[in-house]
Amino acid sequence: QVQLVESGGGLVQAGGSLRLSCAASGAASGRAFFGYPVAWFRQVPGQDREFVATIRRTNGITYYADFVKGRFTISRDNAKNTVYLQMNSLKPEDTAVYYCAVPSSLYLSDYSGKGEYDYWGRGTQVTVSS
Numbered sequence: 757q758v759q760l761v762e763s764g765g766g767l768v769q770a771g772g773s774l775r776l777s778c779a780a781s782g783a784a785s786g787r788a789f790f791g792y793p794v795a796w797f798r799q800v801p802g803q804d805r806e807f808v809a810t811i812r813r814t815n816g817i818t819y820y821a822d823f824v825k826g827r828f829t830i831s832r833d834n835a836k837n838t839v840y841l842q843m844n845s846l847k848p849e850d851t852a853v854y855y856c857a858v859p860s861s862l863y864l865s866d867y868s869g870k871g872e873y874d875y876w877g878r879g880t881q882v883t884v885s886s
Contacts, residue, residue: 758875760856765880768846776841776880778856791862794839796830797870798852799879805855807868811839819867846884853879 764776778794795810809830810819818830829842839856857873864872 758858760858760875760877762854762856762877762880765854765882767883767885770846770848770884770886772846772884773842773844774846774882776843776854776856776882778839778841778877780837780858792858793862793864793867794830794832795857795867795873796839796841796854797857797873798850798854798882800852805870807870808854809841810867812867814862821868843882846882848884848886851882851884853881855879 759781761779761781762776764774766774768774776796791813793810793812796808797805798808799805807821808824809821809828811830811832813832820828827843827845830839831842832839841854843850856877857870858875859872860874866872
């Protein structure tokens with residue numbers, strides 16, 4: 757069983773920055789992250805969960821939602837089994853619960869599709885005040 761734990765959320769003023777972390781834990785943590793894509797999604801209560809960014813573990817290729825391009829950066833530290841989401845120039849509309857997710861397949865047909873991901877963390881709240 758893959759266990760993902762997000763951290764780093766909090767309250768920040770508009771224009772500020774936060775760095776979220778996603779760490780794999782449990783007996784399968786090494787296999788969980790090795791070679792697999794890791795994605796960040798976010799969700800506002802009452803709305804659908806939306807794609808934010810994905811990093812492909814084997815080659816480092818990244819994908820971003822249009823609304824975060826130039827502001828957010830996804831990166832990984834393989835030695836620590838951790839993936840990060842650096843969020844700069846935050847806006848009030850970035851307020852949401854942020855989740856990391858891992859699929860059970862190495863290669864996906866749609867790296868932004870939430871249905872492609874099988875394991876999810878519990879999320880970390882990000883609140884951006886105006």
